[in-house]
Amino acid sequence: MEQLFVSPHGRLRQRWGEAFAKARAAARVSDAVALAPDEPRTLWLDGSGLGRAECLAWVREAVATGSRVVLMSAVPGEEEAFDALNQGAVGYCHVEAAPRQLREIALVVEHGGLWMPPELVQRLMGLSLRVVPTPAPAHPQLDALTARELMVAGQVARGASNQEIAASLDISERTVKAHLSSIFEKLAVRDRVQLALAMNNIPTYTSVN
Amino acid sequence: MEQLFVSPHGRLRQRWGEAFAKARAAARVSDAVALAPDEPRTLWLDGSGLGRAECLAWVREAVATGSRVVLMSAVPGEEEAFDALNQGAVGYCHVEAAPRQLREIALVVEHGGLWMPPELVQRLMGLSLRVVPTPAPAHPQLDALTARELMVAGQVARGASNQEIAASLDISERTVKAHLSSIFEKLAVRDRVQLALAMNNIPTYTSVN
DNA sequence: GCCACCCCTGCCCTTTCGTCCAATGCCCCT
DNA sequence: AGGGGCATTGGACGAAAGGGCAGGGGTGGC
Numbered sequence: 001m002e003q004l005f006v007s008p009h010g011r012l013r014q015r016w017g018e019a020f021a022k023a024r025a026a027a028r029v030s031d032a033v034a035l036a037p038d039e040p041r042t043l044w045l046d047g048s049g050l051g052r053a054e055c056l057a058w059v060r061e062a063v064a065t066g067s068r069v070v071l072m073s074a075v076p077g078e079e080e081a082f083d084a085l086n087q088g089a090v091g092y093c094h095v096e097a098a099p100r101q102l103r104e105i106a107l108v109v110e111h112g113g114l115w116m117p118p119e120l121v122q123r124l125m126g127l128s129l130r131v132v133p134t135p136a137p138a139h140p141q142l143d144a145l146t147a148r149e150l151m152v153a154g155q156v157a158r159g160a161s162n163q164e165i166a167a168s169l170d171i172s173e174r175t176v177k178a179h180l181s182s183i184f185e186k187l188a189v190r191d192r193v194q195l196a197l198a199m200n201n202i203p204t205y206t207s208v209n
Numbered sequence: 210m211e212q213l214f215v216s217p218h219g220r221l222r223q224r225w226g227e228a229f230a231k232a233r234a235a236a237r238v239s240d241a242v243a244l245a246p247d248e249p250r251t252l253w254l255d256g257s258g259l260g261r262a263e264c265l266a267w268v269r270e271a272v273a274t275g276s277r278v279v280l281m282s283a284v285p286g287e288e289e290a291f292d293a294l295n296q297g298a299v300g301y302c303h304v305e306a307a308p309r310q311l312r313e314i315a316l317v318v319e320h321g322g323l324w325m326p327p328e329l330v331q332r333l334m335g336l337s338l339r340v341v342p343t344p345a346p347a348h349p350q351l352d353a354l355t356a357r358e359l360m361v362a363g364q365v366a367r368g369a370s371n372q373e374i375a376a377s378l379d380i381s382e383r384t385v386k387a388h389l390s391s392i393f394e395k396l397a398v399r400d401r402v403q404l405a406l407a408m409n410n411i412p413t414y415t416s417v418n
Numbered sequence: 419g420c421c422a423c424c425c426c427t428g429c430c431c432t433t434t435c436g437t438c439c440a441a442t443g444c445c446c447c448t
Numbered sequence: 449a450g451g452g453g454c455a456t457t458g459g460a461c462g463a464a465a466g467g468g469c470a471g472g473g474g475t476g477g478c
Contacts, residue, residue, distance in 0.1 A: 108316075357424080387467095
């Protein structure tokens with residue numbers, strides 16, 4: 001089973017290598033497919049730093065190659081998850097998922113399963129599915145954030161501490177703080193609590209009052 | 210991993226035995242759970258001959274026991290599939306699925322995946338459905354909080370600082386902290402960020418990993 | 419009355435968070 | 449070559465957050 005990671009930057013190549021001894025990486029879908037023309041393969045798309053539309057187009061392109069596709073997002077959300085699966089992806093996870101987690105996911109999708117984070121399964125299935133006029137309440141100005149900042153913000157949005165973020169991104173806590181300071185300024189929030197809420201489109205105390 | 214088959218008749222017991230050497234069967238969910246009180250277990254519900262509503266109630270009962278639940282239907286259909294997953298099932302397949310297929314499914318669900326027949330995945334995901342967030346069911350144990358704690362929690366949920374909360378409730382900052390400590394314990398969260406997320410029904414980092 | 423529970427608070431401590439000033443290296447563009 | 453943006457880190461420091469210990473008050477039930 002070929003595990004092919006597609007990423008523009010490849011920052012996490014080492015992690016992928018830990019997850020799968022035979023993992024290979026490429027910058028584009030076509031390059032990845034060329035690495036394993038015949039075998040059944042799993043394409044892992046690193047969607048960090050990409051916009052929603054780009055991600056989905058990417059998923060569509062990857063699915064069209066006849067591969068199993070897993071989208072890895074810096075900021076997993078139910079809407080993106082649903083869209084990704086809708087485009088034919090069979091997996092959806094955090095881009096920083098631990099090697100052990102990645103292996104679990106590979107196991108699942110290789111045996112015909114769908115994988116997404118447990119809490120998303122719950123949320124997604126708890127949704128009432130209706131035809132609705134308005135698509136989505138777009139995020140404030142998430143595109144003002146750099147790729148790295150987005151990763152940090154994404155983890156704060158799930159309640160992670162600086163220490164956890166540092167460990168997960170394999171950088172010093174000091175750097176996490178630097179990113180956070182920059183994020184706070186760009187998104188005009190005061191602290192990590194308001195950031196966590198803003199990332200989830202929840203109005204905050206000061207912005208309401 | 211315990212594989213427990215729940216069926217009123219047990220017509221397919223032999224097949225299940227072929228699929229899993231350790232498979233056991235019972236007529237009711239409670240009996241099945243009693244067979245494996247501790248271990249993580251997978252409950253396979255034989256829904257053949259049951260009505261839609263009965264099936265779903267059954268799934269709900271099984272999910273409530275904390276088991277992984279797979280619904281086996283005599284006539285798989287997308288609506289039933291979605292309803293089953295909606296009730297918390299993690300798998301949905303044909304009741305006559307081959308032993309090899311059953312083992313695949315077990316593998317998938319035991320590693321956190323969802324399984325349903327490939328053609329159903331296609332159909333389900335191909336539906337142009339838009340997601341509608343559910344009207345936000347209140348946090349499970351919110352009623353465990355006292356009136357005062359609820360006020361504090363409510364403000365944290367909107368991003369307020371201890372100082373702001375203290376001023377707003379006209380109490381000392383120390384008291385706010387005391388309430389918070391109590392809240393953290395009752396809601397099983399670590400800090401105010403996770404509290405803010407929990408109050409808004411947003412899953413948390415640590416509750417996932 | 420006693421006890422349980424809630425509400426409120428002080429002092430003091432540790433940990434975490436957030437910022438300031440300063441610096442290095444990388445990559446891309448002009 | 450130089451400039452700008454980005455990622456990274458260090459040290460230091462003040463500001464929050466969170467908790468331990470030790471109380472004050474009130475209400476309500478047994």
